[in-house]
Amino acid sequence: MTLFTPDRPLNLTRGGRLDLVEVRYETYGQLSPRRDNAVFICHALTGDAHAAGFQAGADKPGWWDNLIGPGRPLDTDRFFVVCPNILGGCQGTTGPGSLNPATGQAYGLDFPILDMADFVSVHRRLCEHLGLSRLLAVIGGSLGGMQALQWALSHPSDLANACVIAASSRLSAQNIAFSAVAREAIMRDPGFHQGQYNQFGDSPDLGLSIARMMAHITYLSEEALALKFDREPERDGLNHGFGVDFAVESYLHHQGEVFLDRFDALSYLYLSRVMDYFDPFASPQATAAIAAARPNLLVCSFTSDWRFGPQHSRRVVSHLERAGVPVTYRELASDFGHDSFLLPIPRYHDTLRAFLDRAWEVGS
Amino acid sequence: MTLFTPDRPLNLTRGGRLDLVEVRYETYGQLSPRRDNAVFICHALTGDAHAAGFQAGADKPGWWDNLIGPGRPLDTDRFFVVCPNILGGCQGTTGPGSLNPATGQAYGLDFPILDMADFVSVHRRLCEHLGLSRLLAVIGGSLGGMQALQWALSHPSDLANACVIAASSRLSAQNIAFSAVAREAIMRDPGFHQGQYNQFGDSPDLGLSIARMMAHITYLSEEALALKFDREPERDGLNHGFGVDFAVESYLHHQGEVFLDRFDALSYLYLSRVMDYFDPFASPQATAAIAAARPNLLVCSFTSDWRFGPQHSRRVVSHLERAGVPVTYRELASDFGHDSFLLPIPRYHDTLRAFLDRAWEVGS
Numbered sequence: 001m002t003l004f005t006p007d008r009p010l011n012l013t014r015g016g017r018l019d020l021v022e023v024r025y026e027t028y029g030q031l032s033p034r035r036d037n038a039v040f041i042c043h044a045l046t047g048d049a050h051a052a053g054f055q056a057g058a059d060k061p062g063w064w065d066n067l068i069g070p071g072r073p074l075d076t077d078r079f080f081v082v083c084p085n086i087l088g089g090c091q092g093t094t095g096p097g098s099l100n101p102a103t104g105q106a107y108g109l110d111f112p113i114l115d116m117a118d119f120v121s122v123h124r125r126l127c128e129h130l131g132l133s134r135l136l137a138v139i140g141g142s143l144g145g146m147q148a149l150q151w152a153l154s155h156p157s158d159l160a161n162a163c164v165i166a167a168s169s170r171l172s173a174q175n176i177a178f179s180a181v182a183r184e185a186i187m188r189d190p191g192f193h194q195g196q197y198n199q200f201g202d203s204p205d206l207g208l209s210i211a212r213m214m215a216h217i218t219y220l221s222e223e224a225l226a227l228k229f230d231r232e233p234e235r236d237g238l239n240h241g242f243g244v245d246f247a248v249e250s251y252l253h254h255q256g257e258v259f260l261d262r263f264d265a266l267s268y269l270y271l272s273r274v275m276d277y278f279d280p281f282a283s284p285q286a287t288a289a290i291a292a293a294r295p296n297l298l299v300c301s302f303t304s305d306w307r308f309g310p311q312h313s314r315r316v317v318s319h320l321e322r323a324g325v326p327v328t329y330r331e332l333a334s335d336f337g338h339d340s341f342l343l344p345i346p347r348y349h350d351t352l353r354a355f356l357d358r359a360w361e362v363g364s
Numbered sequence: 365m366t367l368f369t370p371d372r373p374l375n376l377t378r379g380g381r382l383d384l385v386e387v388r389y390e391t392y393g394q395l396s397p398r399r400d401n402a403v404f405i406c407h408a409l410t411g412d413a414h415a416a417g418f419q420a421g422a423d424k425p426g427w428w429d430n431l432i433g434p435g436r437p438l439d440t441d442r443f444f445v446v447c448p449n450i451l452g453g454c455q456g457t458t459g460p461g462s463l464n465p466a467t468g469q470a471y472g473l474d475f476p477i478l479d480m481a482d483f484v485s486v487h488r489r490l491c492e493h494l495g496l497s498r499l500l501a502v503i504g505g506s507l508g509g510m511q512a513l514q515w516a517l518s519h520p521s522d523l524a525n526a527c528v529i530a531a532s533s534r535l536s537a538q539n540i541a542f543s544a545v546a547r548e549a550i551m552r553d554p555g556f557h558q559g560q561y562n563q564f565g566d567s568p569d570l571g572l573s574i575a576r577m578m579a580h581i582t583y584l585s586e587e588a589l590a591l592k593f594d595r596e597p598e599r600d601g602l603n604h605g606f607g608v609d610f611a612v613e614s615y616l617h618h619q620g621e622v623f624l625d626r627f628d629a630l631s632y633l634y635l636s637r638v639m640d641y642f643d644p645f646a647s648p649q650a651t652a653a654i655a656a657a658r659p660n661l662l663v664c665s666f667t668s669d670w671r672f673g674p675q676h677s678r679r680v681v682s683h684l685e686r687a688g689v690p691v692t693y694r695e696l697a698s699d700f701g702h703d704s705f706l707l708p709i710p711r712y713h714d715t716l717r718a719f720l721d722r723a724w725e726v727g728s
Contacts, residue, residue, distance in 0.1 A: 014604055113604045173589035173612040174581060180613045181577045183606060184620075188570045190554060206552045213545045214578060217538060222670075225537035231643070240378055240477045240641060242547060242633055248537040249544045256548075269606055277604060279595070306586075 001025065003125045010087075010122065013115035020101050023126055024049045024092025025084035028068055029076035031130075036364045038132045039074060039356070040123065040159075041083040042140030042147035044341075045271050046263055048091035051083040052076075066344040073353035074139075078360055082130065086147075087122045088114050088271050090264035097198065097264045107266075108195035114270055116150040116278050123147070124155065136364040137161040137356065141341030142308065143271065146278055149316065153280055156293035160364040163298045163355065166305055166341040168312035169319065170279050175307065178218055179272045182211035186265045195266055208265045209256030216255045221304035221337030281315075287323035297327040298355045300348065302340040328355065365389065367489045374451075374486065377479035384465050387490055388413045388456025389448035392432055393440035395494075400728045402496045403438060403720070404487065404523075405447040406504030406511035408705075409635050410627055412455035415447040416440075430708040437717035438503075442724055446494065450511075451486045452478050452635050454628035461562065461628045471630075472559035478634055480514040480642050487511070488519065500728040501525040501720065505705030506672060507635065510642055513680065517644055520657035524728040527662045527719065530669055530705040532676035533683065534643050539671065542582055543636045546575035550629045559630055572629045573620030580619045585668035585701030645679075651687035661691040662719045664712065666704040692719065 004010040004021035011017045026049045031038065041051055041064065052068035054061050068074040068081055085093035088111070096111035103110075127135065138159050140148040145167025152162040168175070186192060189207030193200045217225075229248040244250045280286055297320055301313035310331050320327040330351050334340040340348065368374040368385035375381045390413045395402060405415055405428065416432035418425050432438040432445055449457035452475070460475035467474075491499065502523050504512040509531025516526040532539070550556060553571030557564045581589075593612040608614045644650055661684055665677035674695050684691040696712050698704040704712065 109606070170595070172586060173593040173595065173610075174584075174586040176595070176610050177581045177589060177612050177616055178578075180610070180616060181574060181581065184577065184617075185549065185574045187606065188574070190570075206554075210545060210549045210552070210574065213548065214542075217541045217545065220538075222536060222538040225541060229537040231534070231537065231540070238641065242473070242551065242637065246537070246540050246544070246640070248541050252541055252544060253548075273606065276610070277602065 001126075001129065003122065003129060010118070010125075012112050013117045014113055016112040018094065018112070021087065021094045021122060022092070022098070023084050023087075023094070023122060025082060025126060026050055026052075026062075027083075028052050028081040029079050031080040035131060036134070036136065037078060037080050037360075038127075038130075038135050039079045039081050040127070040135050040138045041081060042119070042123070042138065042144035043083065043086060044140070044142035044144045045268075045275075046259070047086075047144070048089070049083050049085040049093075052081070063342065067349065067352065073349050073356055075356070079136065079356070082126070082132075084123065084126055086271065087119055088267055088274070090267040091262075093122075095264070096195070096266035096270055106196070106198050109266070111266070111270060114274050116146055116274055116280070117154060119147045119274075120151045120154060123151065124158065127158070134364050135159045137163065137359050139163040139165070140167070141165040142167055142338065143275055146275065150278075150280055152295055152297065153286060153290050156290040156295050159295050160362070161296045161298070161355070161359045163300070163352065164313070164316060165300045166302060166308050166313075166338055167316070168275075168278075168308040169281050169316045170312070171276055176276050178214065179276055182214055183269050183272060185210040185214075186268060192265065197265070204265045205260050208263070208268060209260060211268060212259040213252040213256040216252060218307045219337060219339045221306060221335060223304055223335045224337050224339075227335065281319045287319065287325070290320070290325050291323040294325055296359070297325055298330070298351070299327060300330045300332055300341075300351060302332050302334040302337070302348075304335050305338045305340060307338040365490075365493065367486065367493060374482070376476050377481045378477055380476040382458065382476070385451065385458045385486060386456070386462070387448050387451075387458070387486060389446060389490060390414055390416075390426075391447075392416050392445040393443050395444040399495060400498070400500065401442060401444050401724075402491075402494075402499050403443045403445050404491070404499050404502045405445060406483070406487070406502065406508035407447065407450060408504070408506035408508045409632075409639075410623070411450075411508070412453070413447050413449040413457075416445070427706065431713065431716065437713050437720055439720070443500065443720070446490070446496075448487065448490055450635065451483055452631055452638070454631040455626075457486075459628070460559070460630035460634055470560070470562050473630075475630070475634060478638050480510055480638055480644070481518060483511045483638075484515045484518060487515065488522065491522070498728050499523040501527065501723050503527040503529070504531070505529040506531055506702065507639055510639065514642075514644055516659055516661065517650060517654050520654040520659050523659050524726070525660045525662070525719070525723045527664070527716065528677070528680060529664045530666060530672050530677075530702055531680070532639075532642075532672040533645055533680045534676070535640055540640050542578065543640055546578055547633050547636060549574040549578075550632060556629065561629070568629045569624050572627070572632060573624060575632060576623040577616040577620040580616060582671045583702045585670060585699060587668055587699045588701050588703075591699065645683045651683065651689070654684070654689050655687040658689055660723070661689055662694070662715070663691060664694045664696055664705075664715060666696050666698040666701070666712075668699050669702045669704060671702040
């Protein structure tokens with residue numbers, strides 16, 4: 001869907017604009033006649049618009065299928081669920097791999113630097129297109145949670161409720177460090193060609209797979225890796241060499257490999273960098289709007305998450321509380337690290353269900 | 365110093381042998397007439413033989429200078445301190461970058477896979493060369509602590525005391541995962557040339573610097589990174605781009621860069637892999653010898669170390685206690701993560717001083 005055109009371009013937070021923005025999105029459930037049952041989902045760094053159900057021929061459902069569907073916490077018998085691919089992504093929405101209409105070539109590093117607020121601008125235009133003037137809820141985990149938070153802060157009257165899961169309002173030096181090394185691995189890959197790799201029929205696969213392998217270590221907790229793999233050999237006993245010898249090595253290789261088929265290195269750079277710079281409460285006016293509109297906020301974190309762990313969520317809660325915003329905080333027990341927000345952990349799903357049931361009762 | 369020659373080769377734990385092994389080492393202090401004041405230091409992954417003092421023209425002292433010297437915990441007025449570069453290293457001791465006498469070319473990946481016990485074999489030959497039949501103590505941190513532990517387990521009558529600092533007897537899946545990604549970054553670098561990069565006048569600098577940057581994140585705690593850098597911009601304000609923008613990025617770039625001048629990619633592969641496989645207590649006979657000889661063990665860990673944190677040390681202590689070995693354990697408060705073992709943390713130095721003072725009084 002073309003949502004921004006030269007006569008109504010996307011003006012970007014840090015200056016510049018995009019004259020043409022396509023957005024791919026999916027919806028699940030039916031929009032009510034009163035248009036008051038819409039729940040908007042924002043995906044994480046490497047997610048896409050396909051949040052639930054099976055695409056033709058696919059053997060795996062969408063990334064949040066365990067949460068979305070009839071009788072599930074995001075009950076599609078009640079809710080109209082919308083999930084777009086993010087601006088700057090590579091799964092159908094305009095990003096650095098898209099053609100720059102001004103040059104006829106892929107943008108590459110000429111794509112503008114984005115800001116969390118730009119994602120929200122695109123999401124709002126999609127809502128306008130769908131005739132959704134007010135959302136029952138905006139929900140997201142990780143980078144998705146940051147979008148939900150940004151939306152709730154900058155346009156709180158758009159939404160009655162927001163769920164900010166395993167997210168952060170301020171990356172730590174360690175968070176930035178991991179992302180910085182991942183980006184260096186990509187940009188130093190000879191296949192990167194200053195971001196114009198498509199023109200060279202090349203791609204920085206080496207760097208992107210290293211970035212993904214490293215990121216995967218940070219998505220799982222030390223406990224989860226130990227439970228899953230411990231020191232198990234990949235095959236029958238350890239061979240003692242530099243090949244794939246431990247099961248955990250095999251897992252990482254596989255994750256690095258399959259990622260290349262579905263993700264673009266430039267999108268990795270652009271989207272990860274938005275997180276580094278995200279610091280919405282730094283502005284003294286940050287909570288003025290949300291303090292007036294007072295939507296209901298749910299903030300969740302997972303005990304073993306060491307990427308955006310409980311301390312990140314507690315900081316968000318503390319800012320919101322000081323602004324007098326009604327906020328519920330849940331620190332959920334889980335051994336699965338940051339990835340927990342994608343998993344059907346009963347206590348977590350119960351929490352989301354209860355929050356959304358109440359949202360449904362109260363209405364938008 | 366040539367310590368192994370074809371007539372007395374180094375027979376390796378996993379089969380094969382090395383006919384020629386050179387070892388570079390340094391000593392500090394004087395060996396007593398009774399040869400009973402020797403303290404042997406084993407260095408960590410990227411350390412070298414230069415543990416203390418200043419080399420000609422150097423502006424930085426050896427890597428453990430804060431610990432070694434007159435009046436310091438490793439008091440050179442009392443002790444004769446020996447520190448060799450490790451087998452497989454690249455700072456004067458034979459390693460994969462050395463010439464293979466059989467081919468006249470650098471070994472590259474033809475260098476044999478090493479085992480912790482091979483390091484100990486080389487250290488013992490060095491002791492023989494120096495006329496040290498019994499050591500007052502063996503000390504090491506991280507990989508150095510693992511060597512000290514291996515030595516104490518396999519040849520406990522060589523030593524009266526051993527200090528195992530910030531080490532592990534069994535890497536976790538997460539530990540292995542970080543090392544595996546570092547090695548992949550090196551081996552997938554086009555400059556690696558199957559390990560024969562010297563012949564091509566090339567080197568896998570890209571991969572080695574990425575490996576080093578990633579490793580540095582794991583050497584510091586999240587707290588230490590936050591204290592040191594928080595989200596400080598590198599220069600005057602953030603530029604919003606993909607360059608070095610945050611101070612923590614500048615730090616990592618620098619660490620990645622300077623490492624290339626002093627370390628070899630093949631040594632990184634070989635030495636890190638020894639740690640992955642190290643699991644000395646797996647053998648049912650592991651503690652038979654040490655239970656009979658009963659040297660004194662000091663095991664130390666640091667609270668914020670998330671590479672080889674307290675749980676790794678507690679496991680070592682538990683194995684030793686079950687074997688009836690006299691073992692003292694200290695869990696030292698520090699915000700500086702794994703790197704703490706290199707720092708002059710007062711409580712830590714007090715602990716080492718007290719242990720070594722007692723060693724001195726009791727004698728070897």
